[in-house]
Amino acid sequence: MPSHDQTGPSGPPIDFKALFDSSPNPYVLLLPDFTIVGMNEAYLRVTMRTREDITGRNMFEAFPGEGASVEQLRASLERALRSGTPDHLALIHYDIPRSDGNGFEERFWSATHTPLLNAAGEVAYILQHTVDVTELHRLRMAARATYAPSGLEAQVEGDVFRRAQAVQEANRSLDAERRHLRRLFEQAPGFMAVLGGPEHRFELANATYSQLIGNRDVLGKPVREALPDVAGQGFFELLDNVYASGQPFVGRALRVSLRQGPDAAPEEHYVDLVYQPIIGADGSVTGIFVQGHDITERILAEQALQESERKFRILADAMPQMVWAARPDGYHDYYNARWYEFTGMRAGSTDGAEWNGMFHPDDQERAWKLWRHCLATGEPYQIEYRLRHRSGQYRWTLGRALPIRNEAGEIERWFGTCTDISEIKEVEADLQAANDEIQRFAYIVSHDLRAPLVNIMGFTSELEATRATIERYHKAIVERVPELATPEARVAVEEDLPEALSFIRTSTAKMDRLIGAILKLSREGRRVLTPEPVDMADLLAGCHRSLSQQLDGTGTEFIVEEAPDVVSDRVALEQIFGNLIDNAAKYLDPARPGRIVVRGQDAGVYVRYEIEDNGRGIDPKDYDRIFDLFRRAGAQDRPGEGIGLAHVRSLVRRLGGAISVSSRPGVGSTFTVLLPRTLHTASEAA
């Protein structure tokens, strides 16, 4: 060791080496690599070694200890080295070789390791001050008897107490920390257990762990005994393996069947867990720390979700229609197999807004605008457009979508379908052509039928004029030349001719009205519909006004309840409601005061209107007949040609709706008109 001869503040120079050697306290000085570089006489005495024997040797080579003791000593030295502050070892069991070479002698020590720093503040040496407390320890252990401290022993005792105090202080805080950790351990949301020994005996188990295993008392029991129901599921074997190999095991979503009580049926749980080997002081496995989470609920929810998604996909793929889904922002993130089959596109390649590019260029903007509008308003999406088939052809498609809302009413997703309606469209076009032809036919026929009628009526009038001439002539004959007059001539001129002419007139007048009706229907069928927002309350009030004279005259009540608005053709609506209300007023029962009620209600993309009366009613067998042209039902005591309802039905159909009637004879009738809330003329225009 280096010599440090110095001069004291007064008096003769102090010989530190002599002082060091004469100190009754054993000291040894180590380099940071634990090489012994110096010691005093007391140290040599207590360790029963010579200076030559241990100087320059490594501490652990010079004093080969066993197991935990070596680790304890090394840990203390390293702590001092690392922290740069003294470290205390209150009691260390460190046997030393016997001086006679026959094995080891059991010794207990108390030590302080003090780091000595160089000018740079680095640890240059570690000074170990060690006291052999073997006797003390034995005495305490033996009887805890009192003894009389004196001299050297008293001093040793004093040092030990200081160290013990320091250690005790450390222990107190350690204990607080241990209790805190214990609480954390107990309250941890995950399950935790400590298993000790090769039988995996439960040393600790927290509340969550107990809960998992049905609050069984397992402490102190080996796992195979504590949890017999887990046998055969591979967990014990895993524990054995971890214990044997010292390698941790990490398991995810492991299925375990557990009984919650002795008589309870086994329950399936899913757990994430870690088996962490606990390494003892000697480096061998002394136990296993078990830690994990019960993830049963999550797994079951995932499975349920997967199952419902699997079902949805099977269903969606089995559908003849194309099905898609989009996020609330309109991003399409799902299409079924049928979509990819139809379009020939690669799966996923039409996600987002790519669908729009699959539409016919003339339909893209219209569809995009409507889609954005629906996204903004949450209104159902419905449109017809041409979609590119994998053949490259565009096919007419009906697109529909509805928003799915959460409990808060916010849109969560949109689900949509595309239906190939190209065949329907072709049939529709054929039908339209046929319908147009009928319209033209009706128009031409009614014109051409009128021309002969003009002649019949015209010449009938001429005949009447002629008859008047003949009658005057006949009267002159009767007066002047009575012998020429015959009863036959009189009857012919005064009775037969007027009668025949009258029948011709009545019949042609009727025929003219019928032709007029056909012409009217044919013209209506050709009229272009113009959708516009219609205030229905206003429109119904208008219908009421035009009938007010008739209604007031008979003391009839007219009531409009709810009247939801529509976007449709105003003229057509006026005619529909005008006719229905007019009919209701016309066929009231004179036996009771009339009452006509109009009410509407929302019905999805439709609105349903009812026109209810308390009139004479309609026989159920006539429900269809009343909608036919020129057909009427019931007592024929009111003027009419049987056109009104045929006209109404034709208009309702053109507006994309439907009409029906229910009635009880003698009680009243209700006409129900179903109309699209918004009239789309796109399909009509085709």
Place this chain on the structure above:
Amino acid sequence: MAQHQSVTIVMVEDDDGHARLIEKNIRRAGVCNEIRHFTSGTEALDHLFDPKVRDNGPLLVLLDLNLPDMSGVDILTKLKADERLRLAPVVVLTTTDDQREIQRCYDLGANVYITKPVEYETFSQAIRQLGLFLSVIKIPEAS
């Protein structure tokens, strides 16, 4: 009546009965002008565009729209496209009361549109009023 005599009435009507009824009522209204009757569009156009007719004397055309060989609208269009014949007043006489067709005829330059009602009294009255109309209008002389 010298002024009236100078106007020739050209009647284009395929229905002989209608033609007869029209003529009767015109005469009843006291109109004695010459009436030339044609039952097809082709005949009527041939006559009207004959230079002897086209360039001589004032004309008035009574035109039915439903003709076997062409629409009266075609005849009306041709007349109104001709610098001389467009001066001749055209009275459209037909069975339809279709507002769009009536409007179309007026747009093409028809002067009067008369519906032939089945009600004969109304019809004859309309024709007699036409006679009255004929007696007061001054037909521009083609120069």
